[in-house]
Amino acid sequence: MGKRQLLLMSSSAVHGFGYLEHAESDLTSFLKHNSVQEVLFVPYALTDHDGYTERVGSVLRKLGFGCTGIHTAPDPVRAVQTAQAIYIGGGNTFLLLDTLYRRQLVGPIRERVLQHGVPYVGSSAGTNVATRTIQTTNDMPIVQPASFEALALVPFNINPHYLDPEPNGTHKGETRPERINQFHELNEAPVLGLAEGTALFVDGDRATLVGPQPAVPGTPYDARLFRKGEESVLYKVGSDLSFLLRE
Amino acid sequence: MGKRQLLLMSSSAVHGFGYLEHAESDLTSFLKHNSVQEVLFVPYALTDHDGYTERVGSVLRKLGFGCTGIHTAPDPVRAVQTAQAIYIGGGNTFLLLDTLYRRQLVGPIRERVLQHGVPYVGSSAGTNVATRTIQTTNDMPIVQPASFEALALVPFNINPHYLDPEPNGTHKGETRPERINQFHELNEAPVLGLAEGTALFVDGDRATLVGPQPAVPGTPYDARLFRKGEESVLYKVGSDLSFLLRE
Numbered sequence: 001m002g003k004r005q006l007l008l009m010s011s012s013a014v015h016g017f018g019y020l021e022h023a024e025s026d027l028t029s030f031l032k033h034n035s036v037q038e039v040l041f042v043p044y045a046l047t048d049h050d051g052y053t054e055r056v057g058s059v060l061r062k063l064g065f066g067c068t069g070i071h072t073a074p075d076p077v078r079a080v081q082t083a084q085a086i087y088i089g090g091g092n093t094f095l096l097l098d099t100l101y102r103r104q105l106v107g108p109i110r111e112r113v114l115q116h117g118v119p120y121v122g123s124s125a126g127t128n129v130a131t132r133t134i135q136t137t138n139d140m141p142i143v144q145p146a147s148f149e150a151l152a153l154v155p156f157n158i159n160p161h162y163l164d165p166e167p168n169g170t171h172k173g174e175t176r177p178e179r180i181n182q183f184h185e186l187n188e189a190p191v192l193g194l195a196e197g198t199a200l201f202v203d204g205d206r207a208t209l210v211g212p213q214p215a216v217p218g219t220p221y222d223a224r225l226f227r228k229g230e231e232s233v234l235y236k237v238g239s240d241l242s243f244l245l246r247e
Numbered sequence: 248m249g250k251r252q253l254l255l256m257s258s259s260a261v262h263g264f265g266y267l268e269h270a271e272s273d274l275t276s277f278l279k280h281n282s283v284q285e286v287l288f289v290p291y292a293l294t295d296h297d298g299y300t301e302r303v304g305s306v307l308r309k310l311g312f313g314c315t316g317i318h319t320a321p322d323p324v325r326a327v328q329t330a331q332a333i334y335i336g337g338g339n340t341f342l343l344l345d346t347l348y349r350r351q352l353v354g355p356i357r358e359r360v361l362q363h364g365v366p367y368v369g370s371s372a373g374t375n376v377a378t379r380t381i382q383t384t385n386d387m388p389i390v391q392p393a394s395f396e397a398l399a400l401v402p403f404n405i406n407p408h409y410l411d412p413e414p415n416g417t418h419k420g421e422t423r424p425e426r427i428n429q430f431h432e433l434n435e436a437p438v439l440g441l442a443e444g445t446a447l448f449v450d451g452d453r454a455t456l457v458g459p460q461p462a463v464p465g466t467p468y469d470a471r472l473f474r475k476g477e478e479s480v481l482y483k484v485g486s487d488l489s490f491l492l493r494e
Binding site: 011013014015016047091092094095134135136137138139140141142143144147148160161163170171172173174179180182183185186187196 | 258260261262263294338339341342381382383384385386387388389390391394395407408410417418419420421426427429430432433434443
């Protein structure tokens with residue numbers, strides 16, 4: 001995995017920032033460090049592929065990078081095989097993974113990223129599908145994919161848009177930690193809850209929590225790591241999380 | 248469907264009430280009206296079947312009804328076929344539906360309720376599985392069921408624990424209405440968002456919104472109905488929603 005280059009963002013929208021604004025610095029240095037000039041954008045998590053590609057592309061162009069939507073390619077598999085960088089945006093995780101399976105892109109993306117070191121950027125649903133499985137998504141199952149198994153670019157799960165329960169909340173639906181604990185009643189993999197504004201930067205066998213500081217004003221955490229049968233642990237931006245890649 | 252008797256609750260817990268306390272009146276009259284003495288409880292949405300059955304059973308006994316957990320029956324299908332009433336509790340919707348499929352209970356429960364008029368009580372996940380599909384659950388997909396299609400005791404979807412977005416919220420994850428709109432980009436069925444504390448009572452071809460009044464203190468809605476391509480509509484407890492059964 002010495003070539004692996006990943007930037008796995010919790011979200012593209014963060015309170016107090018414009019669209020993707022919180023990530024501009026990390027995104028620019030990630031792509032420049034990898035000598036990327038043109039990004040292949042995957043808009044499959046939403047239904048308006050043109051509009052979504054334009055929204056992300058306008059930010060990328062402002063930062064100095066070109067952007068092409070995979071949906072405009074005559075052969076999406078070939079587009080993946082020739083891409084300088086792959087960016088999968090957020091939306092609905094089930095729709096996204098279902099589309100990746102239907103267009104037979106799961107294997108080709110995985111191979112490009114893990115074997116050839118093609119940089120991968122994910123946001124929200126695009127971060128969910130980069131992990132072992134989509135089993136820790138927050139999204140509604142609006143379509144049924146062939147499998148919940150995903151790209152497995154990292155050997156654990158991520159919960160994007162992570163947030164601790166409100167101390168005085170009156171809603172009785174399961175809290176995020178309760179939902180992740182339900183996952184751990186049946187599954188073993190660690191789950192990294194990434195607060196909005198944070199991202200996991202993976203450089204080969206090293207993983208670092210990145211983002212603006214403080215990532216989410218008013219919250220005491222940037223990420224919370226859940227392991228089966230253990231107390232969860234808080235991490236701040238700058239933390240070395242490489243140990244998660246060795247599990 | 249002249250025999251159909253359903254009480255589909257949004258949740259078993261409501262702010263300001265003890266466990267199931269908000270539903271005691273509706274639950275008692277529903278079971279008494281149907282001459283039920285013994286309830287078959289289905290605890291499959293959680294992993295602690297004994298503890299869950301005891302928790303619900305203690306409330307039912309206090310109200311004057313007996314309660315047996317289906318997990319203690321030597322033959323669960325036979326238990327369904329001889330049950331006076333079936334009560335499916337909440338927890339994780341994916342785990343629940345997966346277990347119903349694995350134990351080959353989907354067909355038998357559907358037949359008992361729709362053909363023989365056996366009363367059905369659902370709460371949260373138990374309400375999700377009573378509808379067309381589990382595609383409007385709030386739960387994490389911790390296991391993959393064979394299908395998202397559910398008992399289809401009613402021809403629409405329900406979103407339990409429904410809540411409107413907070414007016415001044417800073418979290419940027421999709422709101423509940425945004426998630427339901429994503430469902431409607433790919434699916435046609437109406438989605439009834441049931442606020443905590445409310446339930447849909449179905450008596451044959453009539454459906455009524457029930458619950459304490461106000462169901463959720465401080466909120467202007469008891470239920471919100473979403474239809475594809477239309478503005479959502481608010482309903483108060485007492486509303487006749489029979490039209491949903493004819494779609």
